[in-house]
Amino acid sequence: MDIKNEKPRIFKILKIIGYCLLGLGIILIIIGICTKVPEIGKEGWYEANSTKNSFIFGGIGCLVFTILILSAAYKPEIAKFNAKTTKYIQKETKEDLKEIASNTADITSEAITKTTKAIKKGLEDKVFCKHCGESIDSDSKFCNKCGKEQ
Numbered sequence: 559m560d561i562k563n564e565k566p567r568i569f570k571i572l573k574i575i576g577y578c579l580l581g582l583g584i585i586l587i588i589i590g591i592c593t594k595v596p597e598i599g600k601e602g603w604y605e606a607n608s609t610k611n612s613f614i615f616g617g618i619g620c621l622v623f624t625i626l627i628l629s630a631a632y633k634p635e636i637a638k639f640n641a642k643t644t645k646y647i648q649k650e651t652k653e654d655l656k657e658i659a660s661n662t663a664d665i666t667s668e669a670i671t672k673t674t675k676a677i678k679k680g681l682e683d684k685v686f687c688k689h690c691g692e693s694i695d696s697d698s699k700f701c702n703k704c705g706k707e708q
Contacts (some may be wrong), residue, residue, distance in 0.1 A: 572631035576624050583620030590614035 590613030645703040687694055687701040688708060694701055699708060 567633050569634060572627055576628035576631055578622045579624040579627065583617045586613050586617030586620060587620060588617075590617060611616075 592609050593606065593610040593613060595610055596603045685694060685696045685698075686692065687704060687706070690701060690704040691708045692701055692703040694708070700706065701708065
């Protein structure tokens, strides 16, 4: 037996089983919903109600197993889709990164130093004392050197 041929056959069998369970689950739920139950307290009420609930819960159980089986059956298709999507995203990102790199200015240590100095100068919020000319903070009421009020 060739393993390469066995794998797809297994997934086909899982799909058939999954769709059969889906049909069975839907049929059981429909039978459960359509089952007539006598009024509470009348003869046979409990048995009919139990039967109705059994059909409904059995159908729900089949649907749960359907989801599990079909997710396993479609795993190769999902993997192929994910691989194609990943390749597409990588291709698009690669082109964007190339464009960004070509449009970006060359960053040197000199440019970083100038930028840092400009930021530092902008952060220093200094003014000068009216009396002695010493550099002081703009919100200072008194000079640190001469002590006079500003």
